[in-house]
Amino acid sequence: MTTNASLAARRAAAVPIGVGSATAVYAAHAENGELWDVEGRRYVDFAGGIAVLNVGHRHPRVLAAVRDQLDHYTHTAFQVVPYEPYVALAERLNALAPIPGPVKTIFFTTGAEATENAVKIARAATGRPAVIAFAGAFHGRTMLASAMTGKVAPYKRAFGPFPGEVHHIPFPTDSNGYTMQDSLRALHMLFAATVEASRVAAIIIEPIQGEGGFHVAPPALLRALRDVCNTHGIMLIADEVQTGFARTGRMFGIEHSGVAPDLIAVAKSLGGGFPLSGVIGRAAVMDSIPTGGLGGTYAGSPLACAAALTVLDVIADEGLIARAEAIGAAIRTRVAGFADRNDLVPVVALRGEGAMIGFDIVADRAGREPDGAEAKRVCARALDAGLILLTCGTHGETIRILVPLTVSDAILTEGMDALERALVRPGTA
Known part of the structure; x- marks a missing residue:
């Protein structure tokens, strides 16, 4: 046995x-x-x-959608022979995203791929190299994602050197003693002492920190970051890998603040148990990378896209x-x-x-x-x-x-x- x-x-x-x-x-x-x-x-x-x-585990409607997709094809690589479930899912997310104006979506496989590609897109759109993240953040385990993650043990120890031009500021929590004003002061000190705002491509933040301790980003902080990004031409990236898809009582966690990000990284519950991630963003920003610059062999798997379309149906219907x-x-x-x-x-x-x-x-x-x-x-x-x-x-x-x-x-x-x-x-x- x-x-x-x-x-x-x-x-x-x-x-x-x-x-x-x-x-x-x-x-x-x-x-x-x-x-x-x-x-x-x-x-x-x-x-x-x-x-x-x-x-939930093995939702019957999700299983039925995947079984149906299995009867048609399991993989073609979207970069070789594209398919409707990918396009249909992008359309659904574009309509749901709390981003004004035209929106586009690209799919990947893991949360780390989503956060890294969001940064790639932001860098291409702005022509700038630097990224600002927060202490306590978790953005994934690949090298750039690990660099953005704000916790050494066990995610960074022994793995460096990490990609450069990634900077951290404190995340405000009662437990660490930092207020929202402290975080904003640290941001402006970073601009003054370490990296000028004109070199910053993006600020990435979780609406609620996941691995960092389920700390909620104050809405006033998110609004202040939006103002800073507007002033300096910086992209605001919402990492919704853990907060997305109804978990927080909104489709996306950032909706609690009323703030519109430029880019949203999604994964986890989108696929209903099948590996799927993506980046949703303003169309003009998303189209800043020429054809061939983004993708992945398994990115936007037909099976995962079929599951995700049904996940969105289940969220609405139930x-x-x-x-x-x-x-x-x-x-x-x-x-x-x-x-x-x-x-x-x-x-x-x-x-x-x-x-x-x-x-x-x-x-x-x-x-x-x-x-x-x-x-x-x-x-x-x-x-x-x-x-x-x-x-x-x-x-x-x-x-x-x-x-x-x-x-x-x-x-x-x-x-x-x-x-x-x-x-x-x-x-x-």
């Missing part, structure tokens, strides 16, 4: 240790918000493949934008109730938008010292209780919840009950 332990032993011999896993269980089957391991144990899934499964708000409200109510209980580990700083919710585990409520080790133990206890849960944050102190938006109320409640049990202080149960 195949077991988790036997697969772990095979993995240790065959797979490098550089790729980690949050759990030691191996998947056998999954449906919507539930997953079963190879030993038959069932789990409620609050990770969603790291924000990939907004429409009301998942409103459902995200309802799920988020239910999670917030439960977590707020955890915060004052002395029998639970200290829970503080509940935050997020829609169903993209995070909170911190700290050593004590008064000092609020982040306790990443305890957050990791919470996740381990959650797994024992039948719940798949992830951490994030600078010190690994943040518990993040990314439950599928198609989850039933009963499964959501079951997961929150398991989370509550996992938060119980050892020895007080």
